[in-house]
Amino acid sequence: MARWKPIAIGMAALALLAVVTLAAAQMAGPTPEEQAAEARAQSDAARATPDSEPADFPLYPDPGRPREVVPENEAEAPEKVVAGLSSDAVSITTNFDGSDILIYGAVKRETPIPKNAPLQVIVTVEGPAQPLTVWRKERKVGIWINAERVRIGAAPGFYAVATTGPLNQILLPEWDERFRISIPLAMRAFAGPVEVSDTVPFTQALIRLREQSGLYRLDQGSVTLTEETLFRANIQLPANLIEGDYKTRIFLLRDGQVVDVYRAPIEVRKVGLERWLYRLAFDWPFIYGLMSLAVAVIAGWGASTAFRLLRRG
């Protein structure tokens, strides 16, 4: 009995320390570091908007081609989108199980509806981008190992495209490339030197795997358009959503060409306990680590005590 007393005391001290530091952290409110991190996150988000990137970034699927800077003819557009979202913020709570976002709107125009080509609408929702690596396994000395890789500098964690009709019929390739609408073009850039001769199978595999897990989605014909004026689209956000600034884009098209774009942000944030734990883990990792250990030790000790009492009683 006497031999394990110091251990018990040590464990209790550890737990106490964690609780006290936790309480202190909570009372202190946002620290300078936290504010700095917040500011950094915001400036990162600003930099990540697609049209403010340096033009010399190589693109998928053509890594050599420089990026076009798209002039937006905002004033000239004869037809403009007026739109709204059912919510501009998604809160991730403990029982978060995905979310639906209704995107609706109307087309504003001064002149009669043009008769030459029918109006089409494409809605995209894009999550924050992350760097990733696509590996291809190869059989070497009998076993399958990761052999070749392609590193992608930025691929959206979530990307959904909803349209009024088949994408290849309503959107011309050059306009697709300008606005990066279709899923393959959502991939931003390769990172580092490209080490394989053909990158296409890798990017195809990335899209295939992400489509399988519901992170990338192309819903052709899911946008309903009434009288060439009113439209609505329902975008499903998956349950395994990543926190960040999501971007919604609504494209008006005629004859395969984009006549107007509307952009709106959707803020996806963890709230409550989720947010508190997340911030603690990243801003106070040591305290977070101690807290995790305290949880483990208390649970282990508690169970052991409870079982002893059970057996006695």
Next chain:
Amino acid sequence: MPIYLPIAEVVVNPFTLVALGGIVGLMSGLFGVGGGFLITPLLFFIGIPPPIAVATGANQVVASSVSGVLAHVKRKTVDFRMGLVLLVGGLVGSWLGVMVFNILQRIGQVDLAVQLCYVVFLGLIGLMMLQESLRALRRSRQVSAPRRRLHEHMWVHRWPLKMKFRSSGLYISVIPPLLVGLAVGVLAAIMGVGGGFIMVPAMIYLLGMPTKVVIGTSLFQITFVTAFTTLMHAVSYNTVDVMLALLLILGGVVGAQIGTTLGAKLRAEQLRILLALLVLAVCGKLALDLFLTPDDLYMIATGVR
């Protein structure tokens, strides 16, 4: 009622996790293994990102081994002195292992290295234990079984820096236990496990410790090495998901208690056969994954920090 894990950013069914923790906890109490070698691959299967599975697995092992070690302390089946010597080696080894892990990550072969380590070590140890315990079982069945000598003199007993380990009834050099601790620490950091499945046989066959103190002492060392590992992962990679850990722990601590009670009723030889079979089963599954053509040749790795 699925729930969202704040750090893993994944939605999971909490009951699955509690059940998983329970099974692993049972193993922990029964065999004196932390259960990391089971929990880490199982977490992969349910879609937890590997770095988070490894770090959170270590945290869960802390809980189940604390729970298990306390039960052993009550039964006085922990050799604290041996545990501390092993721990010193373990902490140094864990630190070394993290360095090796970083190098492997840089050359992009971490997955393969981890998998190969699992296959090789689980295979060797599983076979060794199975052979040993089958032989022991045969011996115990014979009427006039030749009694095993209490104290065998092996090569390790001639090394300097001898120390008395009263609970184990050993008077041996501290160098072998330090080396065992070190080796286990290195492997623990690379494989994301507590290392009990390596340490238990090493204590029995290399150090010659009596079986009755092996499990408690192993759990004692595992508790502290995994606590250290958890803290290192939390600080350097932010990959410990406390919500995930809590759910695993809920099942784990209960399982560990049941396992310890059950373990006291079963015979050591039978226990060792069970553990050997379990180790071989996990090894076989991982080996198959290496040899069989995978469903998809491509794999996405995110979160490269």
